Amino acid sequence: MSEIEGGCACGAVRFKISGELMGTGVCHCRSCQYGTGGGPNYVVLAPRAGFTVTKGEAKIHTSKADSGNEVGRAFCAECGTPLYTATGEGMPFLPVKVGALDDPSVFQPQIHLYMEDAQPWHLTHEGLPQFPKMPPFG
Ligand SMILES: [Zn+2]
Numbered sequence: 179m180s181e182i183e184g185g186c187a188c189g190a191v192r193f194k195i196s197g198e199l200m201g202t203g204v205c206h207c208r209s210c211q212y213g214t215g216g217g218p219n220y221v222v223l224a225p226r227a228g229f230t231v232t233k234g235e236a237k238i239h240t241s242k243a244d245s246g247n248e249v250g251r252a253f254c255a256e257c258g259t260p261l262y263t264a265t266g267e268g269m270p271f272l273p274v275k276v277g278a279l280d281d282p283s284v285f286q287p288q289i290h291l292y293m294e295d296a297q298p299w300h301l302t303h304e305g306l307p308q309f310p311k312m313p314p315f316g
């Protein structure tokens with residue numbers, strides 16, 4: 179079983195992903211632009227059952243997603259590092275920010291999403307599927 183570890187820049191919050199990732203993505207939505215300081219968000223999808231915060235506690239800022247569901251953005255209250263998205267119980271995965279992984283080089287982009295919010299100067303990877311909003315799941 180594969181295991182990926184990560185945490186924030188100051189070390190106050192640590193987490194672990196056990197099991198296979200359920201995908202990866204590059205999200206260009208406006209909310210992600212706030213979360214990254216301007217760029218799209220690079221995320222790996224951790225299986226919900228395999229994601230564990232192993233040290234400290236992330237602060238979660240909750241807002242409404244365009245689906246109408248509440249979405250929580252988890253970050254370190256000490257250093258501000260964006261960590262993961264606390265999705266609702268119904269979602270089988272949690273998107274985890276690649277920058278918070280101990281080894282971000284494991285990331286391989288698979289899709290671009292929320293392209294309708296992308297800034298004209300956002301870069302996209304040649305040949306990857308692009309979706310105006312959320313891709314259809316299932
Ligand atoms: Zn921190």
Ligand SMILES: [Zn+2]
Nearest residue numbers: 205206207210
């Ligand atoms: Zn987004």
